[in-house]
Structures are given as C-alpha cells and as structure tokens.
Amino acid sequence: MQYKLDKFFNSNHYLSLIPASLKGVSQVILLENAVSGLIILIGLAIASPTLALIAFISSAIGTLVGDLGGADKKQVQIGLFGFNSVLTGIAIMMFMEGGIRWIIAMAGAAVSALLTAAFMHAAKKFAYPVLTFPFIIMTWFLLLSAYRFTTFKLSSDLVPQSLSQWELDASGSPQLIRGLIKGVAEVFLIDVFWSGVFILIAVFWAGWKYGVYTLFATAVSWLVAYFLGADVKLLNLGLYSYNAVLSMIAVGSVYNVRQRIFPFAGTIAAMASVLVTASVDTWLLPFGLPPLTLPFVLCTWLFIGSRKVLRNL
Amino acid sequence: MQYKLDKFFNSNHYLSLIPASLKGVSQVILLENAVSGLIILIGLAIASPTLALIAFISSAIGTLVGDLGGADKKQVQIGLFGFNSVLTGIAIMMFMEGGIRWIIAMAGAAVSALLTAAFMHAAKKFAYPVLTFPFIIMTWFLLLSAYRFTTFKLSSDLVPQSLSQWELDASGSPQLIRGLIKGVAEVFLIDVFWSGVFILIAVFWAGWKYGVYTLFATAVSWLVAYFLGADVKLLNLGLYSYNAVLSMIAVGSVYNVRQRIFPFAGTIAAMASVLVTASVDTWLLPFGLPPLTLPFVLCTWLFIGSRKVLRNL
Amino acid sequence: MQYKLDKFFNSNHYLSLIPASLKGVSQVILLENAVSGLIILIGLAIASPTLALIAFISSAIGTLVGDLGGADKKQVQIGLFGFNSVLTGIAIMMFMEGGIRWIIAMAGAAVSALLTAAFMHAAKKFAYPVLTFPFIIMTWFLLLSAYRFTTFKLSSDLVPQSLSQWELDASGSPQLIRGLIKGVAEVFLIDVFWSGVFILIAVFWAGWKYGVYTLFATAVSWLVAYFLGADVKLLNLGLYSYNAVLSMIAVGSVYNVRQRIFPFAGTIAAMASVLVTASVDTWLLPFGLPPLTLPFVLCTWLFIGSRKVLRNL
Numbered sequence: 001m002q003y004k005l006d007k008f009f010n011s012n013h014y015l016s017l018i019p020a021s022l023k024g025v026s027q028v029i030l031l032e033n034a035v036s037g038l039i040i041l042i043g044l045a046i047a048s049p050t051l052a053l054i055a056f057i058s059s060a061i062g063t064l065v066g067d068l069g070g071a072d073k074k075q076v077q078i079g080l081f082g083f084n085s086v087l088t089g090i091a092i093m094m095f096m097e098g099g100i101r102w103i104i105a106m107a108g109a110a111v112s113a114l115l116t117a118a119f120m121h122a123a124k125k126f127a128y129p130v131l132t133f134p135f136i137i138m139t140w141f142l143l144l145s146a147y148r149f150t151t152f153k154l155s156s157d158l159v160p161q162s163l164s165q166w167e168l169d170a171s172g173s174p175q176l177i178r179g180l181i182k183g184v185a186e187v188f189l190i191d192v193f194w195s196g197v198f199i200l201i202a203v204f205w206a207g208w209k210y211g212v213y214t215l216f217a218t219a220v221s222w223l224v225a226y227f228l229g230a231d232v233k234l235l236n237l238g239l240y241s242y243n244a245v246l247s248m249i250a251v252g253s254v255y256n257v258r259q260r261i262f263p264f265a266g267t268i269a270a271m272a273s274v275l276v277t278a279s280v281d282t283w284l285l286p287f288g289l290p291p292l293t294l295p296f297v298l299c300t301w302l303f304i305g306s307r308k309v310l311r312n313l
Numbered sequence: 314m315q316y317k318l319d320k321f322f323n324s325n326h327y328l329s330l331i332p333a334s335l336k337g338v339s340q341v342i343l344l345e346n347a348v349s350g351l352i353i354l355i356g357l358a359i360a361s362p363t364l365a366l367i368a369f370i371s372s373a374i375g376t377l378v379g380d381l382g383g384a385d386k387k388q389v390q391i392g393l394f395g396f397n398s399v400l401t402g403i404a405i406m407m408f409m410e411g412g413i414r415w416i417i418a419m420a421g422a423a424v425s426a427l428l429t430a431a432f433m434h435a436a437k438k439f440a441y442p443v444l445t446f447p448f449i450i451m452t453w454f455l456l457l458s459a460y461r462f463t464t465f466k467l468s469s470d471l472v473p474q475s476l477s478q479w480e481l482d483a484s485g486s487p488q489l490i491r492g493l494i495k496g497v498a499e500v501f502l503i504d505v506f507w508s509g510v511f512i513l514i515a516v517f518w519a520g521w522k523y524g525v526y527t528l529f530a531t532a533v534s535w536l537v538a539y540f541l542g543a544d545v546k547l548l549n550l551g552l553y554s555y556n557a558v559l560s561m562i563a564v565g566s567v568y569n570v571r572q573r574i575f576p577f578a579g580t581i582a583a584m585a586s587v588l589v590t591a592s593v594d595t596w597l598l599p600f601g602l603p604p605l606t607l608p609f610v611l612c613t614w615l616f617i618g619s620r621k622v623l624r625n626l
Numbered sequence: 627m628q629y630k631l632d633k634f635f636n637s638n639h640y641l642s643l644i645p646a647s648l649k650g651v652s653q654v655i656l657l658e659n660a661v662s663g664l665i666i667l668i669g670l671a672i673a674s675p676t677l678a679l680i681a682f683i684s685s686a687i688g689t690l691v692g693d694l695g696g697a698d699k700k701q702v703q704i705g706l707f708g709f710n711s712v713l714t715g716i717a718i719m720m721f722m723e724g725g726i727r728w729i730i731a732m733a734g735a736a737v738s739a740l741l742t743a744a745f746m747h748a749a750k751k752f753a754y755p756v757l758t759f760p761f762i763i764m765t766w767f768l769l770l771s772a773y774r775f776t777t778f779k780l781s782s783d784l785v786p787q788s789l790s791q792w793e794l795d796a797s798g799s800p801q802l803i804r805g806l807i808k809g810v811a812e813v814f815l816i817d818v819f820w821s822g823v824f825i826l827i828a829v830f831w832a833g834w835k836y837g838v839y840t841l842f843a844t845a846v847s848w849l850v851a852y853f854l855g856a857d858v859k860l861l862n863l864g865l866y867s868y869n870a871v872l873s874m875i876a877v878g879s880v881y882n883v884r885q886r887i888f889p890f891a892g893t894i895a896a897m898a899s900v901l902v903t904a905s906v907d908t909w910l911l912p913f914g915l916p917p918l919t920l921p922f923v924l925c926t927w928l929f930i931g932s933r934k935v936l937r938n939l
Binding site for chain 2: 065066068069070071072111114115117118119120121122125140141142144145146147148149150151152159160161162286287288
C-alpha cells in the first residue's frame with residue numbers, strides 16, 4: 001500500500017506536493033513524516049474541523065510558494081516551506097475573528113513562506129535553522145496591524161496591559177495529566193485534551209524516542225513551572241510546556257550530533273524554556289501578543305550556537 | 314553646460330563633494346542623480362526653506378564623514394553616505410523644537426554616517442543593502458533621549474500612549490489626489506502637496522519608469538489601506554503610501570535582477586508595506602515614536618532575502 | 627613570589643582556573659589581569675562581602691562551564707567565559723530579593739557562559755567581540771521572568787512605568803567628585819564611593835593609560851550629561867558615566883589598531899554613550915528594566931563596525 005501510494009503521488013509533480021504538505025504539518029514538531037502529519041490533522045479536526053482545514057491549506061500554500069518560487073526541490077519535498085505557514089494559518093484563525101480571517105490566514109501563509117526563505121538565507125551564514133521564527137514574526141505583525149484596520153477583528157483573548165498594572169495570580173488547582181497532554185496540543189496552539197493525544201500518537205509514530213522525549217519534556221517543564229510558582233491556570237492549559245517539548249526534540253535529538261543516552265542539554269533547554277516563556281510573556285504584555293513558540297526558538301538557538309564553541313555540550 | 318559643470322566640480326576634490334551631496338539627497342528615494350537631488354531640494358524649500366537647508370547640510374556632513382573617514386571613493390561619490398544623514402537632519406528638525414535642534418540635527422547627521430558604515434559592514438555578510446535603517450535607528454535614539462534632557466524639546470506631535478487605551482478612529486473624508494501626492498512627499502517626512510509634486514518631477518527626471526512605479530505604488534497602497542479600513546486622516550496625509558513608493562522602486566527595480574514587464578514582486582511589497590506600517594505604528598505607540606521608513610526597509614529586505622532562495626521571484 | 631604563585635596555580639588544571647576566574651572579574655572592565663581582578667573583589671567587598679563572593683563564584687562557574695564545555699583553552703584562561711557571569715551574578719543579587727536569588731544568580735552565571743558561547747559564534751562572522759551583551763540579555767530575561775513566578779522577588783527599585791506618565795525631574799545639587807568615582811563603581815553596578823576608588827586602582831594597576839582614560843571618560847560624560855540637562859541625582863550616582871568609561875577603554879584602546887596620542891574616536895564614543903544611555907532608559911521604562919551596559923555595547927559596536935568601512939577613524 002505504501003508503495004502504491006508513493007507511486008501515485010509521484011506520478012504527477014503537483015500530486016507530489018500533497019505528501020510534502022503533510023510533511024509540512026509534521027515539521028511543526030520537527031518531524032518529517034507524512035503519516036504523522038495526517039494523524040496530527042485528525043487531532044486538529046477533533047478540536048475544530050476548520051483548524052484542520054486551514055492547517056492543510058496553509059501548508060499547501062507554503063509548499064506551493066516554495067515550489068513555484070524555485071526553492072531547492074529537496075527542501076520543498078520534506079515540508080520545510082510548509083510548517084511556518086501551517087502555524088500562521090492556525091494562529092490567525094485562533095486570534096482573529098470574522099470571515100476576513102480566512103483571507104488573512106491564507107495571505108499570511110503565503111508570505112510566511114517568503115519570510116521563511118528570507119530567514120533561511122540569513123540563518124545559513126550562522127549555520128542555524130530558522131525553526132518557527134518566520135511564523136512568530138509574521139503572526140505578530142498581522143495581529144499588531146489589526147489595531148489599525150476596521151475590517152480586522154482581534155479575538156477578545158488578546159488584551160494589552162501595562163506592566164505597571166500587572167498582578168500575578170497563581171491560584172488554581174493543578175491538573176497534572178490534562179496539563180501534560182495539553183502541553184503537547186499547544187504546539188499547535190490548541191487547548192483540547194484529545195487533540196493532544198493524537199499529536200502524541202503522531203510523534204510516537206515518527207519514532208518512539210521522540211515520543212518519550214515529548215512526555216519527559218512536558219513533565220519536566222510542568223514541574224519546574226509548578227515549583228517556581230507559576231500561574232496554575234496557565235500550567236493546566238499546557239502553556240509552560242509546549243516550548244519545552246519542542247526544545248527537547250530539537251536540542252536533544254534533531255540538532256544533536258552526539259547522541260547520549262540521557263539528553264542532558266535537551267533537558268536544560270526544556271527547563272530554560274519555562275523561564276524564557278515567563279520573560280517573553282512579561283515583555284509582550286503591553287502589546288497584548290501571545291509568546292507563540294519564541295521561547296523554543298531562543299532556547300534552541302542558544303544550544304545550537306553554544307555547541308559550536310563548547311564542543312562537549 | 315553639463316560638461317562645463319562636471320569639469321568645474323571635478324576641478325577640486327572638495328567641490329566634487331557637492332554633486333555627491335546632491336546625489337545623497339536623491340538616494341533617499343533610491344536614485345543616483347544630482348539634478349533630481351536639486352529638484353527635491355526645491356520641493357523641500359516650498360515646504361520650508363529651513364528643511365531644504367538642513368537636508369543639504371546633512372547630506373554634505375554625511376558625505377564629508379565618508380570622505381574623511383576613508384570610505385570607498387565610489388560609494389561616497391554616488392551619495393551612499395549622504396541619504397541617511399539627510400533624513401536624520403530633516404527628522405530632527407520636524408520632531409524636535411528650539412534652537413538646539415540645529416546642533417542635534419548636524420551631530421545626528423554625522424553619527425548617521427558612522428552608523429551607515431557600521432551597518433554596511435554587517436549587511437555585507439548577507440549581501441543586503443542598508444537602505445534607510447541607520448536613519449531610523451539614529452532618529453529613534455535621539456527622540457527617545459529627549460525625555461531625559463531638559464535642553465531637548467520634542468514636538469507635541471509625538472505622544473506616547475498605552476495600547477490598552479488605544480481606540481481606532483477611521484472617520485474622515487478621503488481625498489484621493491492629495492493623498493497620492495502627499496504619499497510621495499512623505500518620503501521626505503513632509504506633508505505639503507507641492508513638495509510632493511516637485512519630488513515626483515525629480516523621480517521622473519531620473520527615469521520615467523521610476524515615476525510610473527511611484528504613481529502606481531502610491532495608488533495601490535492607498536486602495537489597500539482604504540479597503541482594509543485604515544484611518545482616513547492618515548491616508549489623506551499619505552502616511553500609508555510613502556513606504557509603498559520606496560518598496561516598489563527598491564523591489565521592482567533597483568534590487569531586481571530580472572526585470573519583468575509588470576513588477577509583480579514590487580506590487581506585493583508595496584501592498585505588504587501597508588500592513589507593516591499598521592503593525593509598526595501599533596508597536597511604537599507606547600514609545601511615541603514615528604514608524605519612519607521601517608516598513609519599507611523590512612519589506613525590501615524580505616524580498617531581497619527570499620529571492621536568494623526562491624530564484625523565480 | 628609572582629613566579630611561585632604561577633607555578634602553584636599551574637600545578638593542577640583546576641587550580642589554574644582560579645587565576646582565570648580572577649581575570650574574568652577584570653575582563654568586566656576589558657582588562658586581563660588577575661591582580662586587578664583581586665583588587666576589584668576587595669572593592670566589591672567594601673560595598674558588600676556578599677557581592678564580592680557572588681562575583682568570584684559566578685566567574686568561577688562561567689570559567690568552569692567554558693572549561694568543561696570544551697572551549698578554546700586560551701579563551702578560558704584569559705577570563706572570556708567569566709566576565710558575563712560575574713555581572714549576571716552581581717545583577718541578580720542587586721535586583722532580586724530573598725534566598726532563592728543565590729540559586730538564580732548561580733544558574734544565571736552558568737547559562738550566561740552558554741549564551742557567551744552562542745554569541746561568540748554569531749559575532750565571529752562579523753569579527754565583533756560579544757562584550758557584555760550576553761550578560762544584558764540574560765539579566766533582562768531573568769528579571770522579566772520574575773513577574774510570573776511567586777518564588778521570584780524583584781527589588782522595589784525596579785518600577786515599570788508608562789512613558790505617557792513620565793515627567794523628567796532634573797533637580798538636585800551636583801557632586802562632581804562623588805559622581806566621577808561612582809561612575810567607575812557602576813561598571814560593577816555598585817553605588818559606593820570607596821568601591822569606585824578600588825576599581826580605579828585596579829585599572830591603574832593594569833596600565834596607567836587605562837586609568838587616565840577612565841578618569842577622562844567619566845569626566846567628559848559627566849559634563850555632557852550635565853550641560854544637556856540630565857537628572858542630577860542620576861549624575862551623582864554615576865549612572866551617566868559607567869558606559870562612557872567602558873566605551874572609552876574599548877574604542878580608545880582595546881579594539882583600536884591605530885593608537886593615536888589623543889583618543890578621538892574613544893571620546894566621541896564616550897560622549898555618544900551619554901545619549902544612548904538616555905534613550906535606552908526611556909525605551910526600558912515600560913518594562914522596569916535597568917539599561918545595564920547596553921549603551922557601552924552599542925557605542926563600541928558602532929565604532930568597531932564603522933572602522934571596517936571608514937579606515938581613517
């Protein structure tokens with residue numbers, strides 16, 4: 001069956017962009033696996049069929065921009081022009097309202113692919129991967145622009161607030177299991193338990209090691225955040241964990257040349273991501289922006305960069 | 314006559330810096346043409362003779378810093394050390410008050426040339442042009458410093474405001490023609506119709522294609538901003554258009570290797586600059602800073618960078 | 627005695643990290659001198675023995691991370707992995723409260739060394755030194771994260787404030803000598819006259835030229851800030867001078883290939899640092915963060931970068 005499918009998708013150039021787009025979905029969590037991409041889309045559909053639809057369309061748009069733009073064919077095929085578009089599409093659907101967000105999401109997905117290309121060029125000089133940085137910049141720009149156009153409507157979840165008026169309210173009763181699984185779901189900006197379960201299955205499908213890392217990272221970050229006294233409501237939503245999951249997979253495995261039995265650097269990165277999440281949250285408060293996956297990007301760049309100088313890391 | 318003038322200006326090294334300084338004025342709009350520079354100065358003088366004076370002095374200061382500093386002679390001659398100084402000088406005269414602003418403007422013009430040199434060094438690694446980035450950074454630093462010194466007076470136009478208290482007021486009656494022409498004038502931070510007319514003549518003088526692009530970009534950006542529901546008062550001032558004009562000329566022509574009949578990428582850049590203008594405006598609200606030409610710089614870098622990876626763009 | 631000490635410290639690899647850690651302390655002020663490091667620690671102990679202790683421990687942690695991480699041995703020995711950790715350790719003790727800050731300071735010192743490594747990799751492409759940039763970023767992240775964890779307590783000195791509510795109060799009676807000496811002490815974030823005296827002795831110990839530059843820079847910056855009308859209370863605390871001292875030593879001597887009798891570029895950098903300090907202060911107001919040594923880093927990078935293009939500078 002796998003063989004027949006491969007043959008079918010390779011029979012036509014544009015058909016071959018379908019598995020590339022599915023791989024784009026899986027690349028969000030640093031995997032290159034079309035089946036995992038499909039399982040993730042099912043997980044998204046549980047939260048909302050609309051989200052699954054925009055995720056796939058956005059990945060296809062990004063992949064198409066890469067393809068028509070004349071990018072390296074290999075990079076297009078493994079989904080590298082899709083994943084930032086996937087996240088931009090989902091973020092716009094989540095953080096904006098009204099019918100126009102469909103157009104904004106799709107235009108945003110297209111421009112995300114351009115931004116990915118531009119950052120690829122810049123990051124290559126440092127031998128860094130762009131990770132989800134293009135998505136973050138793209139989404140922040142679109143959300144900030146909404147304050148200036150009457151046709152753009154922001155979700156009421158996004159509330160700018162002066163830091164001078166900020167009061168930390170950490171109360172709430174912790175729900176460990178829900179928090180852990182939602183920490184996986186939040187990689188796709190989703191706050192639904194069963195979506196998290198499907199995304200976890202997709203990760204295990206791509207390799208049991210990734211799955212174990214994911215569970216370990218979500219647990220470690222949960223514990224660190226809990227003992228430092230973070231807001232329990234955010235913990236229960238998994239908002240201190242999704243960056244840890246991504247950092248762990250990136251630092252512990254994908255961008256790691258010397259594989260050790262215990263992913264020491266990955267664990268440090270996962271723990272650091274908790275503090276960076278807190279910092280970025282504070283920094284963005286006056287602008288009413290979500291931190292998205294910036295903590296993951298920063299922690300991963302930190303380790304990729306420091307490993308070039310500290311070779312034993 | 315042209316021949317005699319050339320001979321005169323080349324008769325002495327310091328005299329040769331006069332056409333270099335005029336070219337510095339024209340480089341603001343990405344042209345290298347001393348006559349265009351002169352026409353622009355006339356346009357500025359219509360708005361205010363003071364502005365024309367500081368523009369020329371600033372360009373001369375920047376050019377002189379490049380010359381005495383030992384920069385590449387060719388780059389000094391075509392005005393590359395002048396244009397950021399021109400804009401810094403004008404911006405300080407516009408956004409500050411009192412006699413001391415003359416000194417600040419001239420010191421700022423000198424340091425702008427240093428900053429241009431520093432960014433040239435950094436940008437060379439990415440094969441990027443510095444565009445007007447040094448001017449933007451320099452001006453923001455000078456404006457922000459004014460809050461801390463009793464001798465510096467900011468214009469009352471600059472009002473920091475919390476984003477949490479922001480209300481969009483998009484009302485007003487659109488004035489298409491005025492908005493289009495002022496969109497050209499705002500490249501030099503000026504809000505005067507006849508200045509815009511002269512700058513447009515200067516652009517046509519340098520090449521009819523640049524002129525057509527300028528008119529097209531100002532119209533496209535006006536339409537995009539209008540239909541997205543932007544503040545009509547800002548539209549009438551041309552504040553959604555000047556970045557589009559610059560992006561169009563940069564992406565559509567100056568930094569474009571494959572000249573097509575219709576400047577597709579340039580048009581996208583011009584449209585994108587409208588959204589980026591809105592975002593940058595929102596982001597700067599708490600600091601009370603003007604966006605200056607940052608949207609142009611970002612949109613142009615986006616396309617220059619992505620073209621290195623997406624070769625068909 | 628010097629010879630015997632050298633022999634003793636070189637008798638064992640880990641013992642050799644002690645002079646490296648002392649050099650790390652002196653590298654804060656761009657010197658590489660273990661004795662100067664020791665004199666500085668005595669100066670810090672006058673202000674608070676706790677600060678001297680955390681400074682040395684932090685330097686040792688940073689140096690150890692560099693050593694175990696497998697960095698270039700030479701760079702570890704001259705203290706390049708220590709100085710950012712020293713400042714991070716001191717900053718956390720100054721700007722946080724409670725017993726947990728010891729743990730944060732030491733963890734911060736360790737991660738500062740990683741960040742130093744990562745920035746070294748990035749900065750190498752531009753042939754730039756990292757200076758104290760890793761310390762600045764690290765400290766800001768830790769301070770911002772404190773708003774989100776109940777276990778972290780910020781010092782009451784750090785008050786976020788909207789720029790729209792800012793009023794400049796420049797009153798106060800200037801104390802020239804105290805301000806000059808405290809301007810030296812503030813390089814280590816300390817506001818104690820006699821600490822400044824010891825740090826000054828440490829600088830003279832490393833070379834009389836550095837000492838003269840230090841006194842000249844603190845005087846020049848004081849005068850510039852005073853005549854521009856800066857807040858006299860900040861002047862008396864030396865807060866407009868410490869960045870000038872560092873900029874002067876860096877631009878005038880350490881990163882200067884052509885040594886002139888009068889350090890022209892260094893003087894410009896010292897003067898510019900006064901304005902950059904004011905700007906950075908304003909920019910950070912809504913976040914309640916201290917500017918730390920960012921003005922020094924920016925002014926020094928400006929000159930290092932522009933000298934690559936303007937060779938006569």
